[in-house]
Amino acid sequence: MAETNFVQPAIPRFDGHYDHWAMLMENFLRSKEYWHMVEIGIPAAAAEGGEEIEAQRKLREDAKLKDLKVKNYLFQAIDRTIVETILNKETAKGIWDSMRQKFQGSTKVKRAQLQTLRREFEVLGMREGEKVNEYFACTLTVANKMKGHGERMGDLVIVEKILRSMTRKYDYVVCLIEESNDLTTMTIDELQSSFLVHEQRMHAHWKFSDFFHKDEKF
Template sequence: MTPEQRTEVKELKFKDLKAKNYLFQAIDISILETILCKETSKHIWDSMKTKYQGSTKAKRQQLQSLCSEFETLRMKERESASDYMGRVMTIVNQLRINGDKTADVTVVEKILRSMTSKYDFVVCAIEEANDLDEITLDELESSLRVHEKKFIKHTNEGEQALKATTDGASNRDRGRGRGRGQGRGNSPYQNQE
C-alpha cells in the first residue's frame, strides 16, 4: 500500500469508529449488548434496521394486517368523534410508517362512511358543504367536534326536560288515590235501581 492509501484507510477507520461511538451512545444498554460483536458501523446499522424495521416479508404482513384493520374499522356506539378519529389516525400513521401511501381523502371518506347512524345528518352536511378532495383531516375533526358538542347539549337539555316532566307528573299522581275512592256502587255510571 502506498502512504496515501494507508492514510485514507486510517481516516476511514477513524470515521467508522466515530459512527460506532454515536450509535453506541444512542442505543439502549439492553440492545447494545446484542450488537457489540459487530465490527463496523455498517454492520451495526444493518442489524438495527433489520431488528426494528423487520424484513420485507414481515413489513408486508404488517401492512396487510393494518390495511385489514383499517377496512373493518367502525365507530362504536358510545364513542366520541375525537376518540374515533384518534383510533383511525393511529392506524393510518402505522400504515404510513410501513410504507403505505394512503391519501387523506381516503381517510376522510372512510371516517364519514363508518360513523354511527346518529351522525348521518352531519355526514350529509359535511359532504354537501365541502369538496372531500379538499377537506383536511383537521377540518373534519373540528367539524365533527362542533356537531358532537351540539349533540351533548341537546341530549342534556332533553334529559333535563324529561326529568322535569316526569317529576311534575309523579307529583300530580301522588295526589290521586288519596282520600275516598270510587268504590262499588258509587260510580255515577252504574244504573241505580
C-alpha cells in the same frame, strides 16, 4: 438561443423500505449508465501478455473507476450506521448484495404487517357510544402505523374512511359535509371539528331534554 437547464436526479436515500429504495436506486444508476457495475461487477483479472490482454486491462481499469463512482453514490444513499457494517465490501456489487441480504427479508415482514393493518383499517368502524375524539384517535393510530410500514396514504383516504364508518346518528352531518365541502382539499382536523360541533350540539340537546322532562314531573 434559449438555455436549457437540466435538473440532476437526487440520489435516493435508503429509508428502511428496501424494495422501494432498490427500485429508485436502480433507476438512478441506469440513468447514469452504471447499473452494469451492480449486475456484473468488475471483470476478473486475466493472464498478462499480448495486445488483447492489454485491452482487457484498460477495460478493467475503466470498470474500477466506474465502480468507485457507484460506491460513492451508494455511500451517499445509505445512513452512516449502515455504511459502517458494509465497509468491508470492496465493490459496488458487494455493497448492493449485502444491502439486499440485510434488508429484503425485513421488507417482506413489513409487507405482511402492512397487509394486516390494511385489513384492520378496512373493517374499522365507530362503535355505539364511542366519542368522536376516541374514534378519530383510533383511526389515525392505525393509519399512522400503515404509513410507518410504507403505505402512501393522503388525508382524502382517511377522510372518506371516517365518513363511511360513523354511526347512524351522524348520518345527517355526513351528508352535510359531503354536499358542502370539497373532500379532496378537506383536512382531517377540519373533519374532526365538524363532528365535534355536532356531537356537542347533540349532548346539549340531550341535557336540555333531560332537564325539561324532570321539570315536567313537578
